Amino acid sequence: MAEVKLGELYKVVIIESERGWKTEVIESKYFETKLEALEFVVDYNKRLTKAYVPDYYVMASYIGKI
Numbered sequence: 001m002a003e004v005k006l007g008e009l010y011k012v013v014i015i016e017s018e019r020g021w022k023t024e025v026i027e028s029k030y031f032e033t034k035l036e037a038l039e040f041v042v043d044y045n046k047r048l049t050k051a052y053v054p055d056y057y058v059m060a061s062y063i064g065k066i
Contacts, residue, residue, distance in 0.1 A: 010037035011063040014044075019055040026058070030066075037062055 014027040031037040044060035 007032070009066050010034050011066050012037050012040055013061050013063055014058060015061055016058050017056070019053075029060075034065070 009030045010033065012029045012031065013025045014029070015023060016026045017023040029037075029040065031040065041060045041062050048057060048059060
């Protein structure tokens with residue numbers, strides 16, 4: 001079997017959270033650069049602008065280099 005080399009990847013997870021239930025990772029995304037990963041997180045989360053934590057929300061979180 002041939003070996004596959006991917007190089008460095010940076011991981012971002014999409015987290016679903018609902019008050020009174022659980023917090024769960026619903027998706028993982030991988031990026032070739034740290035900058036791309038961080039830009040995705042900022043762009044994805046920019047809609048979370050409330051001054052309080054809502055009962056239900058979905059957010060992106062940067063995990064780091066894998």
